[in-house]
Amino acid sequence: MTSSWVPDMDPASDFSLANIPFGIISTPNDPEPHAAVAIGSYALDLKVLFASADLTQLFPEIHGLAEAFSQSTLNAFAEMGRAVHRQVRAGIQDLLSTTTAHPSILRGNTSLRAKALLPQSTVKMHLPMAIADYTDFYAGYHHAYAVGVMFRGPDNALQPNYLHLPVGYHGRASSVLVSGTPIRRPVGQILLDAKAEPKRPVTAPSRKLDMELELGCFMARGNELGRAIPIGEAEEHIFGYVLLNDWSARDVQTWEYVPLGPFNGKNFATTISPWVVLADALEPFRTRGIENATELQWYLAEEREDNVFDIRLEVDLTTAEGDTTTICRTSSKHLIWSFPQMIAHHTLGGCPMRTGDLLGSGTISGPGGVDERGSLLEMTEDGKKDVLLGGMDSRTFLKDGDTVMLRGFCGADGARVGFGACRGRIYGAASR
Amino acid sequence: MTSSWVPDMDPASDFSLANIPFGIISTPNDPEPHAAVAIGSYALDLKVLFASADLTQLFPEIHGLAEAFSQSTLNAFAEMGRAVHRQVRAGIQDLLSTTTAHPSILRGNTSLRAKALLPQSTVKMHLPMAIADYTDFYAGYHHAYAVGVMFRGPDNALQPNYLHLPVGYHGRASSVLVSGTPIRRPVGQILLDAKAEPKRPVTAPSRKLDMELELGCFMARGNELGRAIPIGEAEEHIFGYVLLNDWSARDVQTWEYVPLGPFNGKNFATTISPWVVLADALEPFRTRGIENATELQWYLAEEREDNVFDIRLEVDLTTAEGDTTTICRTSSKHLIWSFPQMIAHHTLGGCPMRTGDLLGSGTISGPGGVDERGSLLEMTEDGKKDVLLGGMDSRTFLKDGDTVMLRGFCGADGARVGFGACRGRIYGAASR
Structure with a gap:
């Protein structure tokens, strides 16, 4: 298993590079709830990431991710199905990996990292899904x-x-x-x-x-x-x-x-x-x-x-x-x-x-x-x-x-x- | 009880002027579900009515009705509360009454009647509410x-x-x-x-x-x-x-x-x-x-x-x-x-x-x-x-x-x- 370049990765963290769980956050800069993933002690803000970076090279065949990740629940993303979840998780794992094939997108992009990679202690968590039944x-x-x-x-x-x-x-x-x-x-x-x-x-x-x-x-x-x-x-x-x-x-x-x-x-x-x-x-x-x-x-x-x-x-x-x-x-x-x-x-x-x-x-x-x-x-x-x-x-x-x-x-x-x-x-x- | 000028009122109808129940319909001219009331054997299309007529004289203090009645469920209207439901029902009863105080709005408006008063047999009924639990x-x-x-x-x-x-x-x-x-x-x-x-x-x-x-x-x-x-x-x-x-x-x-x-x-x-x-x-x-x-x-x-x-x-x-x-x-x-x-x-x-x-x-x-x-x-x-x-x-x-x-x-x-x-x-x- 490769490791992540994200700072302060604790070996005991629930949120290793092998995980990449999805949630709904609001942040000091954006009080509207929207999507993120957890990595170590950080949240990667997916609304910021998908609005700021051209990710079509990572997900050339998946449409609507930027819109899905700006919503207040994960329902739109969930509805895209397992094949999409698998590709998006793998793509994000690549971006966060020390061996990323796309270092210019996030790892080497200091200003985007400052905006998109937020200590979990600074974000508020919301219910991740609109629960039907x-x-x-x-x-x-x-x-x-x-x-x-x-x-x-x-x-x-x-x-x-x-x-x-x-x-x-x-x-x-x-x-x-x-x-x-x-x-x-x-x-x-x-x-x-x-x-x-x-x-x-x-x-x-x-x-x-x-x-x-x-x-x-x-x-x-x-x-x-x-x-x-x-x-x-x-x-x-x-x-x-x-x-x-x-x-x-x-x-x-x-x-x-x-x-x-x-x-x-x-x-x-x-x-x-x-x-x-x-x-x-x-x-x-x-x-x-x-x-x-x-x-x-x-x-x-x-x-x-x-x-x-x-x-x-x-x-x-x-x-x-x-x-x-x-x-x-x-x-x-x-x-x-x-x-x-x-x-x-x-x-x-x-x-x-x-x-x-x-x-x-x-x-x-x-x-x-x-x-x-x-x-x-x-x-x-x-x-x-x-x-x-x-x-x-x-x-x-x-x-x-x-x-x-x-x-x-x-x-x-x-x-x-x-x-x-x-x-x-x-x-x-x-x-x- | 006054009676309604709507044609073909059957005394045995569930939908007398004393009733005015609300539902969600779609029509041949508008397949998007939206609000209506039932009167006799007709549905009065509230989306058409509120879009076509100036009803502020009937409901001067209620805002957002036109928008609520163009939605696909009655939830927005329901959320307005009992006092609003009471006034809106009374206002619609007036419009549909033989003794209406506002004959020019609907009773005397032949073109609006043709557009808004639809035989129930020509409309499709939908679930009236988005049911939470x-x-x-x-x-x-x-x-x-x-x-x-x-x-x-x-x-x-x-x-x-x-x-x-x-x-x-x-x-x-x-x-x-x-x-x-x-x-x-x-x-x-x-x-x-x-x-x-x-x-x-x-x-x-x-x-x-x-x-x-x-x-x-x-x-x-x-x-x-x-x-x-x-x-x-x-x-x-x-x-x-x-x-x-x-x-x-x-x-x-x-x-x-x-x-x-x-x-x-x-x-x-x-x-x-x-x-x-x-x-x-x-x-x-x-x-x-x-x-x-x-x-x-x-x-x-x-x-x-x-x-x-x-x-x-x-x-x-x-x-x-x-x-x-x-x-x-x-x-x-x-x-x-x-x-x-x-x-x-x-x-x-x-x-x-x-x-x-x-x-x-x-x-x-x-x-x-x-x-x-x-x-x-x-x-x-x-x-x-x-x-x-x-x-x-x-x-x-x-x-x-x-x-x-x-x-x-x-x-x-x-x-x-x-x-x-x-x-x-x-x-x-x-x-x-």
């Missing part, structure tokens, strides 16, 4: 099993459908937020005494505010109403991936969710990391997911066995006092369904997907101990046990002032492909 | 009870939360379709033998394709993330209403829906009527909903008791042979939760709503016999009994070639406020 799946087998044991015992932990289809539900697109957006503790209906009869709910701030560690997938292109996406074509419909924290108010969820599923327990906030890691950047990190001995329906059968990614995932909890503890270390390989399987299932009945649709994997937990579990619900067995933090502190669920940060990367130092931070801090509930 | 509630008490008895017996028909909060789930915005769009029978995973162990699903066209009679509500304005809409302000956030058919594949739904709710059983299609009846047009038809003896949480307590509308609702089923039977007659008053209660609950935890959000009431069934039930699931007790049609035919669920039409109106002949047809015809499943 958001669907959250439940493909983290160990999470589904652990939660099932908690609520129904080990003999009925998984519902009969779980191994036959990727269970999922429609989420709320309007409350998908970019990393850093403050999270207000939701008020909701909760049962303080779940066993009392008759049931007497109260309306109060959630006492069981939780996080969920997930991988998110953005759609590049959708399908027509009534026409399913065959599983063999699903990869071509994927734009890229983000980390996703599906904040959950467990007490609200427990009371509301029968029979139609989670609603206010989830729809107050979902945080995603700001840089979309292109599907191609993750290709070298494929591996096999969790084996499913069930005979799959034809539309879910994949040719390839390495259908998930082995991304190292971590969750940090930082208290209001500033003490940080890594409470979870796991991998995105712990999925029993792949994103192509989710897409094939989602569209089986003809449901149209669109550019910018977001799919969540479901909470990802490892098969091991408490420190591999992707939610506090699992770590604390629904509040029965404490998670110990540094500084003599502990948690069952989240406190006001807590910050949760998801991190994820793959690859060796100097060539990491990572997501950057997916962070949210909890603020007290709104007053009535 | 779609949420479907479950507020039809008699439906929830009947379905509960079927699946859990009379003692546990309603879940413990049902009388405490408006149960709802996030639906799929991408498959909300305007009336007339063909409905393809969905393929899905189903259990042919629900009792066999182990469970052996097959992937096949749904054998239990059903309709659901609902009222839909479009949001005019939303709320900021983290700030609930108080119930006393919810009416100001409502734009108007449509009929809504929440097509359902019962066999797909039964297998998939635990534990996260309906997914592919619903997301293949939802049909709405094309004309949005403004909230103000329904004001005279308020009545009390179903009494709920539960002590309500403070955020759900309404001052007014007449919190629902008494809209006559009917469902026609037309076979491929052309025989039409009215299989359901009921009223939209059979709701135990009002739309303001749904909105207050939806936003309680801070979930942001946006202009163009669509809320479904849930299936509306009356308290009486089989012919008051808003779904075939209820009419046939999940396929155990036949619904008799004209022409010696019968149904348990829908057959290919069937057309389902919802209708709804209130008011006396000559002053009806109705929705027009909400129609969809079933086509055979896509081949593999």
Whole structure:
């Protein structure tokens, strides 16, 4: 792997030359949100780059990039399709490489570098996509099993459908937020005494505010109403991936969710990391997911066995006092369904997907101990046990002032492909 | 009530002068979708009207109407708020009235009438709003009870939360379709033998394709993330209403829906009527909903008791042979939760709503016999009994070639406020 001439490249950076994730920034000079890529600790402003330089020699057959990169979302670029994403990523990798074939465009152009290569600390990140519909799946087998044991015992932990289809539900697109957006503790209906009869709910701030560690997938292109996406074509419909924290108010969820599923327990906030890691950047990190001995329906059968990614995932909890503890270390390989399987299932009945649709994997937990579990619900067995933090502190669920940060990367130092931070801090509930 | 000078006003028309619903049309002269109102059997083209006539005397304080009405959705108009909708509807009622104070603008302007007043049979209707998020509630008490008895017996028909909060789930915005769009029978995973162990699903066209009679509500304005809409302000956030058919594949739904709710059983299609009846047009038809003896949480307590509308609702089923039977007659008053209660609950935890959000009431069934039930699931007790049609035919669920039409109106002949047809015809499943 060649290296980049960009200054201050840290070998531990998520944004090596092997990555080149896309995002939406605004800058001191241009407050209108527009496209960029991340490289090391810098953002390369693609609106400035494509407006200032003649890049037709790099992308002679691709039209409309300058316009796409001046827009406030990546949707137009995503819609151009995987072949374009691949060429543009490769072209930008060349421009940023020490061995660039086009040194005059950027590397040797001091004035353009000053305008287009901006420290990430000076730019503001925005939601990368206009999200049409958001669907959250439940493909983290160990999470589904652990939660099932908690609520129904080990003999009925998984519902009969779980191994036959990727269970999922429609989420709320309007409350998908970019990393850093403050999270207000939701008020909701909760049962303080779940066993009392008759049931007497109260309306109060959630006492069981939780996080969920997930991988998110953005759609590049959708399908027509009534026409399913065959599983063999699903990869071509994927734009890229983000980390996703599906904040959950467990007490609200427990009371509301029968029979139609989670609603206010989830729809107050979902945080995603700001840089979309292109599907191609993750290709070298494929591996096999969790084996499913069930005979799959034809539309879910994949040719390839390495259908998930082995991304190292971590969750940090930082208290209001500033003490940080890594409470979870796991991998995105712990999925029993792949994103192509989710897409094939989602569209089986003809449901149209669109550019910018977001799919969540479901909470990802490892098969091991408490420190591999992707939610506090699992770590604390629904509040029965404490998670110990540094500084003599502990948690069952989240406190006001807590910050949760998801991190994820793959690859060796100097060539990491990572997501950057997916962070949210909890603020007290709104007053009535 | 004054009458309209528009030709051929049928006293039984849904679109009397008392109505003035808004929709999006395209016409032989202008294929770009744009705004119109319905009056009798005509559409009044608002793009043509506002471009051709000086209407500042009618709306001296409202700006941007001409631009709003030339757009392909009603979102910009909706976002202007209830006070604007009220004035614009009143102004258009004046223009179309026999006693108009401004006869020179339209009534006496033969060339403008020829251009702007178009037979509805010559225009094409489009989806009226860009739908941001779609949420479907479950507020039809008699439906929830009947379905509960079927699946859990009379003692546990309603879940413990049902009388405490408006149960709802996030639906799929991408498959909300305007009336007339063909409905393809969905393929899905189903259990042919629900009792066999182990469970052996097959992937096949749904054998239990059903309709659901609902009222839909479009949001005019939303709320900021983290700030609930108080119930006393919810009416100001409502734009108007449509009929809504929440097509359902019962066999797909039964297998998939635990534990996260309906997914592919619903997301293949939802049909709405094309004309949005403004909230103000329904004001005279308020009545009390179903009494709920539960002590309500403070955020759900309404001052007014007449919190629902008494809209006559009917469902026609037309076979491929052309025989039409009215299989359901009921009223939209059979709701135990009002739309303001749904909105207050939806936003309680801070979930942001946006202009163009669509809320479904849930299936509306009356308290009486089989012919008051808003779904075939209820009419046939999940396929155990036949619904008799004209022409010696019968149904348990829908057959290919069937057309389902919802209708709804209130008011006396000559002053009806109705929705027009909400129609969809079933086509055979896509081949593999």
